[in-house]
Amino acid sequence: MTHTASSNTVYQQHPVSSAQRAQLKRQQPVVLWFTGLSGSGKSTLAGALEQALWQANRHTYVLDGDNVRHGLCGDLGFSQEDRAENLRRVAHSAALMLDAGLIVLSAFISPSREERQRVRKIIGSERFIEVHVATPIEVCESRDPKGLYAKARRGEIPNFTGISAPYQEPLEPELRLDTSKVELPELVQQLMAYLNQRGILDEAPVDDISLRSSQT
Ligand SMILES: Nc1ncnc2c1ncn2[C@@H]1O[C@H](COP(=O)(O)OS(=O)(=O)O)[C@@H](OP(=O)(O)O)[C@H]1O
Numbered sequence: 389m390t391h392t393a394s395s396n397t398v399y400q401q402h403p404v405s406s407a408q409r410a411q412l413k414r415q416q417p418v419v420l421w422f423t424g425l426s427g428s429g430k431s432t433l434a435g436a437l438e439q440a441l442w443q444a445n446r447h448t449y450v451l452d453g454d455n456v457r458h459g460l461c462g463d464l465g466f467s468q469e470d471r472a473e474n475l476r477r478v479a480h481s482a483a484l485m486l487d488a489g490l491i492v493l494s495a496f497i498s499p500s501r502e503e504r505q506r507v508r509k510i511i512g513s514e515r516f517i518e519v520h521v522a523t524p525i526e527v528c529e530s531r532d533p534k535g536l537y538a539k540a541r542r543g544e545i546p547n548f549t550g551i552s553a554p555y556q557e558p559l560e561p562e563l564r565l566d567t568s569k570v571e572l573p574e575l576v577q578q579l580m581a582y583l584n585q586r587g588i589l590d591e592a593p594v595d596d597i598s599l600r601s602s603q604t
């Protein structure tokens with residue numbers, strides 16, 4: 389994990405470890421990072437996968453761009469700098485949730501390759517699963533559930549991703565899904581199969597619990 393830290397602070401180790409928290413939850417904490425255009429299906433996929441994981445007794449949390457921008461990042465807009473700061477805060481929030489033992493599902497446009505790379509570093513590559521929701525822009529625009537593409541075309545939203553601001557497709561995502569070609573239940577099955585195949589739904593390895601308890 390990469391850190392920047394306030395001066396004169398010392399990182400505190402607490403007696404219960406990350407591994408112990410994950411072990412109690414019987415899962416391997418990871419972040420599934422859904423990236424794609426507005427309307428591509430990020431939130432829908434994250435929500436549907438969370439439902440499947442919840443039904444399988446897994447401990448999860450969804451971090452969603454629209455929601456985070458109502459609080460933690462409510463002071464940020466959509467310039468390159470603000471998007472970078474948005475994603476930096478979200479990446480550190482996700483890292484805390486990993487430390488708590490959760491499987492995190494995040495739904496952010498995250499249009500910049502460089503910023504996604506930075507997120508991967510903050511979270512740790514082995515725990516970061518990039519999922520490109522590669523629905524074509526024509527389909528996203530025809531869905532336009534919030535009327536944002538229409539507004540952007542009328543020039544009423546500056547820096548709108550895909551219209552007046554860039555989206556850089558991931559070059560080597562762990563997964564690439566297209567919600568215009570495959571039905572939602574099938575996509576959720578594909579995601580669950582991937583998690584199973586990676587052993588993420590297996591129990592966390594036994595940590596040095598006995599050693600730790602004998603030290604306290
Ligand atoms: N200019 C502009 N460009 C793109 N999107 C915009 C913009 N203004 C508002 N919105 C709404 O904000 C949601 C995207 O926020 P994110 O935090 O995911 O964006 S980013 O990752 O920081 O680029 C996005 O949500 P989704 O449609 O769910 O992707 C929009 O509802």
Ligand SMILES: Nc1ncnc2c1ncn2[C@@H]1O[C@H](COP(=O)(O)OP(=O)(O)O)[C@@H](O)[C@H]1O
Binds near residue numbers: 427
């Ligand atoms: N697999 C799918 N098949 C058909 N429509 C979908 C699918 N996934 C999402 N949608 C629709 O696309 C629209 C945008 O989905 P949403 O999840 O809000 O996208 P995003 O979070 O990327 O902006 C919604 O109207 C949703 O119902």
